[in-house]
Amino acid sequence: MNFKTSEKILITKKADLFFAGLYSAFQFIIRFFKEAFVPPYEFKEIIKQCYEVGYKSLGLITLTGFITGLVFTKQSRPSLSEFGAQSWLPSLVAIAIIRALAPLVTALICAGKVGSNIGAELGSMKVTEQIDAMEVSAVNPFKYLVVSRVLATTLMMPLLMCYTGCVAMLGAFLNVHLNELTSFISFFEAAFDKISFLDIFSSLIKSIAYGFTIGIVGCYKGFNATNGTEGVGKAANASVVLSMFLIFIEEILIVQLTNSIR
Amino acid sequence: METELKNKVQKGLVITIRDLYKSFGDNHVLQGINLDVFSKENVVVLGRSGTGKSVLIKIVCGLLKPDKGLVNVLGNEVDHLKDKQLRELRQKVGFSFQNSALYDSMTVRENLAFPLVRNAKHLSRQEIKKEIESVLDDVGLLQTINQMPSELSGGQRKRIGIARTLILRPQIMLYDEPTSGLDPITSIEINNLINLVRQKFNTTSIIITHDLTCAKSTGDKIAMLYDGKFIKQGTFDEVFSENDERIQNFYKYNFIK
Numbered sequence: 119m120n121f122k123t124s125e126k127i128l129i130t131k132k133a134d135l136f137f138a139g140l141y142s143a144f145q146f147i148i149r150f151f152k153e154a155f156v157p158p159y160e161f162k163e164i165i166k167q168c169y170e171v172g173y174k175s176l177g178l179i180t181l182t183g184f185i186t187g188l189v190f191t192k193q194s195r196p197s198l199s200e201f202g203a204q205s206w207l208p209s210l211v212a213i214a215i216i217r218a219l220a221p222l223v224t225a226l227i228c229a230g231k232v233g234s235n236i237g238a239e240l241g242s243m244k245v246t247e248q249i250d251a252m253e254v255s256a257v258n259p260f261k262y263l264v265v266s267r268v269l270a271t272t273l274m275m276p277l278l279m280c281y282t283g284c285v286a287m288l289g290a291f292l293n294v295h296l297n298e299l300t301s302f303i304s305f306f307e308a309a310f311d312k313i314s315f316l317d318i319f320s321s322l323i324k325s326i327a328y329g330f331t332i333g334i335v336g337c338y339k340g341f342n343a344t345n346g347t348e349g350v351g352k353a354a355n356a357s358v359v360l361s362m363f364l365i366f367i368e369e370i371l372i373v374q375l376t377n378s379i380r
Numbered sequence: 381m382e383t384e385l386k387n388k389v390q391k392g393l394v395i396t397i398r399d400l401y402k403s404f405g406d407n408h409v410l411q412g413i414n415l416d417v418f419s420k421e422n423v424v425v426l427g428r429s430g431t432g433k434s435v436l437i438k439i440v441c442g443l444l445k446p447d448k449g450l451v452n453v454l455g456n457e458v459d460h461l462k463d464k465q466l467r468e469l470r471q472k473v474g475f476s477f478q479n480s481a482l483y484d485s486m487t488v489r490e491n492l493a494f495p496l497v498r499n500a501k502h503l504s505r506q507e508i509k510k511e512i513e514s515v516l517d518d519v520g521l522l523q524t525i526n527q528m529p530s531e532l533s534g535g536q537r538k539r540i541g542i543a544r545t546l547i548l549r550p551q552i553m554l555y556d557e558p559t560s561g562l563d564p565i566t567s568i569e570i571n572n573l574i575n576l577v578r579q580k581f582n583t584t585s586i587i588i589t590h591d592l593t594c595a596k597s598t599g600d601k602i603a604m605l606y607d608g609k610f611i612k613q614g615t616f617d618e619v620f621s622e623n624d625e626r627i628q629n630f631y632k633y634n635f636i637k
Contacts, residue, residue, distance in 0.1 A: 158498070243483075251481035254441050255495035255548065256470040258463075 167270030183282035187289030211290040212309035220283035225328035229361040237357030240340025241350040268333035275329025320376040335361040392419035400449035411608035424599030433588040437554040474545030478557040480537040482529040535566035553585040571597040
C-alpha cells in the first residue's frame with residue numbers, strides 16, 4: 119500500500135527526517151539494552167549467530183589479515199632501510215597491527231560481510247511479514263532476531279580481531295623471515311617488546327564497539343525496511359555504509375581517548 | 381455503552397469494534413467501523429483491494445494502533461494492553477497472512493515448533509513432536525514436515541501458515557485473503573479447511589477476502605467495506621439482495637472475472 123504522509127515540516131524535510139531517524143535509532147538501542155538482560159534468553163539463536171558471524175567469516179578474515187600483515191611489512195621496509203632501522207620492523211608492524219590494523223580491518227570486513235547479511239535478512243523478513251508473523255505468534259521478534267544478532271557480533275568481533283592480529287603477524291613474519299632470515303622467536307620477541315597492555319586493551323574495547331555497531335546498524339536498517347525488494351537492497355546497502363562510517367568515527371574517538379591516557 | 385457491551389459479552393460476543401478510525405497520512409483508510417463478532421461465528425469482510433480490510437484485522441491483533449475507536453477482543457481493549465498482556469492475548473488469536481509469511485530459513489517442522497516451544501514451555505519434546513504432526517495431519521500436509529517453505533506450492537504454504545497459527549489452539553482466527561493467488565480448486569480446498577478449523581477447533585473467525593466464493597462458502601455473516609465504512613452487514617443473501625449499486629457492481633465484477 120502506498121500511503122501519503124502529511125506530517126508538519128518543522129525545520130526542513132531532510133532535517134526532520136534526519137532527527138526522526140536519529141530518535142528512532144536511539145529508541146532502538148535503548149530497547150536492545152532493555153530486552154538483552156531480561157529473560158527468556160534465546161541461547162540457541164545466539165550460538166547460531168555466533169557461528170554465522172564468527173566461524174563463517176574466518177576464511178575471508180584469514181586471507182585479508184595475512185595479506186595486510188605481509189603487504190604492510192613489505193611497504194614499510196624501504197622507509198626503515200633508508201635510516202638503517204630495519205631491526206625496528208617487527209615492533210613497528212606489531213604496533214600498527216595491534217593498535218589499528220587488526221581491529222579496523224576486521225571491522226570493515228565484517229561490516230561488509232556480516233552487516234549486509236543482517237540488513238538483508240531482517241529486511242527481507244520484514245517485507246515478507248515474517249517479523250509480523252512472529253509478533254502475532256506471541257513471540258518477541260526483537261529478542262529473537264535483534265538481541266541475538268547484536269550479542270553475536272559484539273562477542274565475536276574481539277575474537278575475530280585477535281585472530282586477524284595473529285594471522286597478520288604471521289604474514290609480517292613471513293616477509294621478514296624471507297628477507298632477513300629472522301627466526302620465529304626473535305621476530306615475536308622484537309615485535310611484542312614495544313606492545314603495552316593499553317594497546318591490547320584499547321583494541322579489545324574498539325572491537326567490542328565495532329561489533330555492537332555492526333550488529334545494531336544491520337538490525338535497525340533491516341527491522342525498518344520498507345518498499346519490498348528494493349527496500350531490502352537499500353537496507354543491506356545502508357547497513358554497510360552507515361556501520362563503516364560509524365566505525366571510523368569510533369576509531370577517531372577511541373584513539374583520542376587512549377592517547378590521552380597513554 | 382459499557383453495560384450494553386457487558387451484556388453482549390455474556391451472550392458470547394468475542395470481538396467488538398466501535399467507531400474505529402485509522403489513517404496513514406492523508407489516506408483515511410477506516411472511517412468509523414462498527415462490528416460485532418460472536419463466538420464460533422465466521423465473519424467475512426468483503427471489499428476491494430486497498431480499502432483497509434487487512435488494516436482492520438491488523439488492528440484487531442494489535443499489529444497496528446487505531447487513531448480512534450474501541451477494539452475489544454475477548455474482553456481486552458487491545459489498544460490499552462501492555463506488551464506482556466498483548467502477547468498473552470495473541471496466544472488466543474491466530475493470524476493467517478496473505479502471503480503465508482512462513483519463516484523461510486526453517487523447515488515446516490521448525491516453523492510449527494517455533495511458536496509452540498516459546499509459548500508452551502511445559503510441553504516435552506515428544507509432546508511438541510506429537511502436536512506438530514497432529515496439526516499437520518489436520519491440514520493434510522504431514523508429508524511436508526521436513527520440507528523448506530521454498531519447496532511448497534502456494535496452496536501448501538497457505539495450509540502450513542494456517543497450521544502454524546492453529547498449533548497454539550487459538551480461540552479466534554484472522555484470515556487475511558486466504559484464497560488470493562490460488563487456483564479455483566485449491567481455493568475451494570482452503571475454504572473447506574477454514575470450515576473444518578471452525579468445526580474441529582471451535583474458533584471464531586474474521587476472514588478478509590474479495591473472493592465471493594470464499595465469502596459464500598465460509599461466512600455466516602458478511603460485512604461489505606466501502607470507502608472506509610461498512611455499507612452493509614448480514615448473511616450473503618441479505619447483502620447481495622440489496623439494491624445498492626456499489627454492492628451489485630462488486631458482485632457483477634467478481635463473476636465477470
